[in-house]
Amino acid sequence: MTIGELLKEYRQSKGLTQKQFADGIVSTSYYSKVEKNEHRITAEDLIDLLEHNNISLWSFFKKLALNADFEHYQHLSIEEEAIDAYYHSDKKRLELLKQQVDGSKIPNKNELSLSISGWIECMKSDDEEPDLELREKLKEQIFDLPSIDLNKLNLFCNFMEFYTLDSNFFTAKQAINKYVDSKETDIQEALLSIITNLLYMSIKDDNYSYTDYLLQSARKIPLKPCLFLQKELISFYQNLIEYHFDKKQIYLENCKVITQSIKLAGMEEYGKALNGVIAKLVK
Template sequence: MTIGELLREYRISQGKKQKDFTNNGAIISQSYYSKVEKNSHRITAISLIELLHYNNIPLWNFFSRLNQSDDVQHQQMENLHNIMISAYYSHDYKKLNNIRQLINETNLSKENKEEEQLLVDGWIESLKKNPKLFDMDLRNKIKDKIFSNPSFDKNTITLYCNFMIFYDFDSNKIIAKNIIQQYKDSKNIKIQVAILAIICNILAIAIENENYSGISFFMDAADKIPTRPELFFYKNNLFFFENLIRYKDLKEKKYLINCKKSIETLINLNMEEYGRKINNFLMNHIN
């Protein structure tokens, strides 16, 4: 598939005319772009990347469809991310440090290896509880990476979700609200997963800070996303946090019972470790 053919496919899938896709010709003239789609003109790398960012098309997604070998690299990164997440939730510092060596052994590009190393460092940093041990340079580097793109795409949203702990609560509410407003009508499952995960984090942070100002916006946004099998884990977590908030406000036993039902669901689905983590969270916040 050529660049022109792939651009046309994305444009049509978004229901956009060439005028809309090119930001009214601000990125590239409509007449020139029309010839790019027909493969009679070439597009510069700068204009192509700007087009992709403007239309919220992930770069890796686009280029991997042009070059099949990139699919292998993307799968390697997915596998690494799964190992990182597993090690993080297990508080397994040794495994997280071992991932550094795994990254060096992959056939990823130098740039991708550096990005993966940054993720590992971020996961390790996020496990720190003592502010005296915080690496502020690293935290700021990750923040800069999150906001290096002109708009949030799936990868940026996921990165932000993983490292929300590096922001203060008010900043998180502003950033999360902007993301939700940008993707409120998205039917993309991965986007919906990321948004629900962000909302779960917002509610958890609100409980920890005992600051519930403005959280109704996030609870309403979560309710508007239909429950589907792929989203069940996040919907169950939302059920837990929402009921814990109501219990802390109203002190009605039914909400506490609902929290325990949510935990039982996790345990019954062989997520005992995560279930225990959520139960500890409950015990720490019901007094």
């Protein structure tokens, strides 16, 4: 069974027209050709389509025969589901997902299982004992610099909190040197997210040795609509760094404007977290 055939099966089981099923994701004419296997849907659109119609990513991919296309989509869907579970603080769903991956025959399952274990590790409270062996395994996978790629950039970005500012900067510098001129949006987004995390860690550790290099590197990546949030966050941290050295109130006002714009965009909790960063710096 193909992806298009399975989408059609789900759509018909819900009693929906093609327009209703694909509404807001892809055009009806394009989706019609997906069902007929005349067009290939992107991984991003497929995931949006399944979420739009309340179809479990895992259930969908379990029904597909294991082929090259399926392996790509399945791996991506599991990563998306793991990230979603983490941001909803759903530890049980992460643990179930890990069990399913461990019992599956999908390629690179060990790497995927390790990544999910990392998300579970991130959810530990401060009074829980860290899994040092797990963190070391993640470090070995991330810090294999000669083979650093987009997947490793994203993995590194997700688990930077496990490691020191110095070791994180060493890895980030290699990635920046390799990819700062890349035109690929996914690469640019990953680099900006890594830079954002490092700026935050620098402020938290009161260590500003690397901030000039990080801000200069961020400026080399051109602004695109899909990179706006990352650019806003870098501007936020740049103003906090300026305030640290100059103590001019205008820098704090700029930070508050950025925080308010993020709240107005619907990211209320993120805005509150940034206000917490401001409060810690100025107390």
